[in-house]
Amino acid sequence: MxxxxxxxxxxxxxxxxxxxxxxxxxxxxxxxxxxLKMSAAYWPVNLYSYSLRSWFxxxxxxxxxxxxxxxxxxxxxxxxxxxxxxxAHEPLIGFLVGVPLVWLAPWAFILSPRTVRPRTxxxxxxxxxxLSFGVMATVTGIAGFSVFMSTMRYxxxxxxxxxxxxxxxxxxxxxxxxxxxxxxATSLVIVALSAASVVIGLLIGYQxxxxxxxxxxxxxDRKLTRTLSLCKGESPDLPAWxxxxxxxxxx
Numbered sequence: 001m002x003x004x005x006x007x008x009x010x011x012x013x014x015x016x017x018x019x020x021x022x023x024x025x026x027x028x029x030x031x032x033x034x035x036l037k038m039s040a041a042y043w044p045v046n047l048y049s050y051s052l053r054s055w056f057x058x059x060x061x062x063x064x065x066x067x068x069x070x071x072x073x074x075x076x077x078x079x080x081x082x083x084x085x086x087x088a089h090e091p092l093i094g095f096l097v098g099v100p101l102v103w104l105a106p107w108a109f110i111l112s113p114r115t116v117r118p119r120t121x122x123x124x125x126x127x128x129x130x131l132s133f134g135v136m137a138t139v140t141g142i143a144g145f146s147v148f149m150s151t152m153r154y155x156x157x158x159x160x161x162x163x164x165x166x167x168x169x170x171x172x173x174x175x176x177x178x179x180x181x182x183x184x185a186t187s188l189v190i191v192a193l194s195a196a197s198v199v200i201g202l203l204i205g206y207q208x209x210x211x212x213x214x215x216x217x218x219x220x221d222r223k224l225t226r227t228l229s230l231c232k233g234e235s236p237d238l239p240a241w242x243x244x245x246x247x248x249x250x251x
Contacts, residue, residue, distance in 0.1 A: 036147065036148075037085065037147065037148040038143070038146040038147055038148070039083070039146065039148070040146065041083045042083055042086060042145070042146055042147060042148055043145060043146065044080065045075060045080060045082055045083065045086060045088070045150070046144075046145045046146075046147070046150050047145065048075065048080060048094075049074070049075075049088070049092055049094065049150035050092070050094055050095065050141070050145065050150060050154075050155050050158075051094040051095060051096050052094045052096055052097065053069075053074060053092045053093060053094045053097070053150070054093065054094070054097050055067070055093050055097065055098070055204070056238070056239050056241070058236045058238055059229060059230040059231040059232075059234065059236055060225060060229045060230075060231055060236045060238065061224055061225045061227075061228035061229045061230075062203040062204075062206045062207060062228075063203055063230075064200060064203045064204060065207065065238065065239065065241040066091035066092065066093050066152065066204055066207065066241065067091055067239040067240060067241050068089055068090065068091055068239075068240040068241065068242070069088055069089060069091070070088070070089065074088045075088065083148075085148055086148055086149065087148060087149035088149070088150065089149075090149060090150065090151040090152070091151075091152060091209070091241070092150050092151060092152050092155065093152070093204060094155075095155065095158075095159060095162055098197075098200050098201070098204065099159065099162065099163065099166075099197045099200070099201070100193045100196045100197050100200070101163060101166045101167075101170075101193045101194050101196075101197040102162050102163070102165075102166050102197075103166075103193060104166045104167075104169040104170045104173065104190065104193060105137075105162060105165045105166040105168075105169045106169060107169035107170070107172045107173040108130055108133075108165055108166075108168040108169035108171075108172050109130070109169075110172075111169075111172040111173060111176045111178070112172070112176075126168075129164075129168055130165075130168060133161050133164040133165040133168055134161070134165060135161070136158070136160060136161025136164065136165075137158050137161030137162045137164075137165050138158065138161070140157045140158055140161060141154070141157050141158040144157050144158075152209065153209075163197075170190045170194075173186060173190070174186055174187070174190065207241065210242055211241055211242035214242065215242070
């Protein structure tokens with residue numbers, strides 16, 4: 001704790017010397033085409049984006065597309081107005097949609113595993129994991145969730161913590177007496193959510209952030225698309241899943 005305090009004070013001192021303000025970390029003096037803007041006003045739309053924004057489904061391989069959106073198509077504007085200057089164009093799939101395993105995370109807080117006895121080393125270890133994974137799934141996202149835009153890159157800041165928290169929730173659910181009444185159904189749910197998360201991750205990851213697989217492996221991409229698509233000769237009308245390049249038809 002002493003070391004962390006000294007490092008924090010040194011950083012504040014560095015800010016004062018460099019930017020003439022204790023709490024100025026340099027964002028005011030950025031040389032960027034997209035200066036970083038952070039505000040609590042961006043939290044509601046970012047929370048929606050990072051949890052509930054969905055994919056575009058198609059018969060064309062890889063079936064699920066992360067798309068470049070417009071504010072009118074990305075949000076339910078009727079009850080979620082966008083702050084001025086907010087950018088909603090970059091592709092994003094919320095963790096509740098793209099990582100179904102996360103649905104198990106609440107059980108880590110709701111249930112106490114039957115195998116964990118109170119006031120034991122095992123109980124302290126479980127609490128340590130719960131707090132550590134909880135911090136990874138929340139605190140690491142504070143900066144990204146406060147920015148004037150949402151992007152898949154920032155979602156990765158919390159995804160690792162969410163997945164670990166979800167696995168802890170799966171353990172709490174499976175080892176609780178509730179699961180003893182329906183053990184097979186509980187196992188099936190855990191396996192199904194895990195498998196769905198892996199499959200969705202592979203399909204989305206195949207595209208790359210800006211459709212890089214298509215751009216840099218065009219021949220292989222076309223071969224896979226022809227072989228694995230389910231369109232039966234149709235030419236699907238895909239949205240913009242790559243920025244500014246369009247979507248070339250597959251021969």
